[in-house]
Amino acid sequence: MRNLITESITCDVLVIGGGLAALTAAYAASSSGAKVLMACKKNVGKSGNTLVAANGFAAVLPGYDPADSLDSHFTDTMSGGAMINDENLVRMLVDKAAVTLEELERLGVCFQSMGARKIVKKAPGHSHMRFFNVRGFNGAFFAQGRGITFPLAEKVGQAGVKFLDQTMITSLLVQDGRVTGAQGLSLREKCLVLIKAKTVIISSGGGGRIYHSTNNTSDATGDGYALALNAGASLRDMEFIQFFPSSMVYPFKLTVPTPLFADGAVLKNALGHRFMFDYAPEGEMATRDIVARAVYLEMQQGRRCREGIQIDFSSIPDKVLESKYAVLVKHFRKSGHEIKTGYFEVAPVVHHFMGGITIDEKCRTQIQGL
Numbered sequence: 001m002r003n004l005i006t007e008s009i010t011c012d013v014l015v016i017g018g019g020l021a022a023l024t025a026a027y028a029a030s031s032s033g034a035k036v037l038m039a040c041k042k043n044v045g046k047s048g049n050t051l052v053a054a055n056g057f058a059a060v061l062p063g064y065d066p067a068d069s070l071d072s073h074f075t076d077t078m079s080g081g082a083m084i085n086d087e088n089l090v091r092m093l094v095d096k097a098a099v100t101l102e103e104l105e106r107l108g109v110c111f112q113s114m115g116a117r118k119i120v121k122k123a124p125g126h127s128h129m130r131f132f133n134v135r136g137f138n139g140a141f142f143a144q145g146r147g148i149t150f151p152l153a154e155k156v157g158q159a160g161v162k163f164l165d166q167t168m169i170t171s172l173l174v175q176d177g178r179v180t181g182a183q184g185l186s187l188r189e190k191c192l193v194l195i196k197a198k199t200v201i202i203s204s205g206g207g208g209r210i211y212h213s214t215n216n217t218s219d220a221t222g223d224g225y226a227l228a229l230n231a232g233a234s235l236r237d238m239e240f241i242q243f244f245p246s247s248m249v250y251p252f253k254l255t256v257p258t259p260l261f262a263d264g265a266v267l268k269n270a271l272g273h274r275f276m277f278d279y280a281p282e283g284e285m286a287t288r289d290i291v292a293r294a295v296y297l298e299m300q301q302g303r304r305c306r307e308g309i310q311i312d313f314s315s316i317p318d319k320v321l322e323s324k325y326a327v328l329v330k331h332f333r334k335s336g337h338e339i340k341t342g343y344f345e346v347a348p349v350v351h352h353f354m355g356g357i358t359i360d361e362k363c364r365t366q367i368q369g370l
């Protein structure tokens with residue numbers, strides 16, 4: 001460490017993180033005329049779970065399923081959360097989904113489409129087809145999220161937002177009950193950094209990496225929860241950890257997109273039995289918590305295959321695979337496997353922290369300036 005603090009920076013809004021949440025927050029703040037700084041433990045637009053996401057957004061868009069509605073999306077989301085979700089936040093999520101998707105497109109994010117029409121899928125837990133995927137970057141399967149972060153980072157940079165990469169925020173500055181900035185560690189310059197800000201936005205992602213089995217990126221270590229808690233804010237619903245039910249464990253590692261279940265993928269135990277209907281009337285289309293628990297129980301009760309539970313893609317029609325999952329099929333082939341005829345196994349892994357810092361509908365915490 002060269003000096004205790006070698007850099008002191010002042011801005012209106014400090015955004016902590018470099019994924020989708022941070023980029024959209026930074027863009028919105030700078031659009032309102034604020035001087036914005038993004039501090040990221042890794043690199044803005046090249047880190048976080050956003051980078052490895054399957055890029056799927058649920059939204060009720062006009063011109064797709066005429067039987068779908070905002071109320072239906074709301075009801076599905078509430079029942080997926082066993083009716084203990086925060087109704088106001090769910091309503092906001094559902095109401096703003098379509099306009100957010102449009103805004104992302106306006107900022108250069110492209111959705112998978114056939115001609116002028118977006119490809120729409122059905123995802124477990126949803127009663128209608130309302131799942132739209134962003135196009136990956138350069139057709140690559142890995143780090144598909146670059147299809148989101150690269151265009152956004154470019155727009156945010158053009159808007160004059162400054163990036164402080166390789167800077168891990170370690171604590172928030174609090175004065176008279178108000179957050180006034182943050183302190184961090186520049187991993188590149190090997191010095192401490194002091195940032196004074198009128199407002200601080202924590203968008204540093206979840207904490208999947210505190211678990212042994214997870215599909216999260218290495219920077220998902222829950223830093224934001226500690227920052228908020230130490231500054232006097234509260235956390236809520238931290239016990240709700242979402243397990244992804246179908247993370248491939250054999251013959252190679254992969255997060256298998258769950259819309260494949262709507263198109264014919266099925267789960268079988270070591271006895272060759274399709275067990276999901278023993279647990280839920282929706283079978284594999286039940287919500288992730290139900291499917292993950294069922295897969296885990298099958299494995300625990302001695303019906304594990306080699307390393308997990310078999311996932312069988314053989315009933316998915318060729319036409320569907322070609323039109324909706326072309327990149328995935330190509331990825332399987334590149335790994336030396338045919339998705340229709342190969343043998344594959346999945347197991348649950350930690351995927352998402354459903355809880356987090358307590359906020360209101362305007363994303364404000366109970367602490368001024370945060």
Ligand SMILES: Cc1cc2nc3c(=O)[nH]c(=O)nc-3n(C[C@H](O)[C@H](O)[C@H](O)COP(=O)(O)OP(=O)(O)OC[C@H]3O[C@@H](n4cnc5c(N)ncnc54)[C@H](O)[C@@H]3O)c2cc1C
Pocket residue numbers: 016017018019020021022039040041042043044045047048049050051052053054055056057167168169170203204205206215216217219220221223224255351352
């Ligand atoms: C394999 C996978 C597939 C997924 N697929 C989907 C999907 O299809 N649809 C969907 O809706 N969701 C999906 N998700 C979830 C989704 O990716 C996340 O909810 C979303 O990307 C989170 O965005 P974020 O900006 O909040 O966090 P992240 O993208 O995780 O970004 C966090 C950022 O904060 C930075 N950071 C962390 N700590 C600090 C610190 N102390 N100081 C400074 N910076 C810090 C990180 O480096 C990173 O840049 C998926 C997740 C995974 C893991």
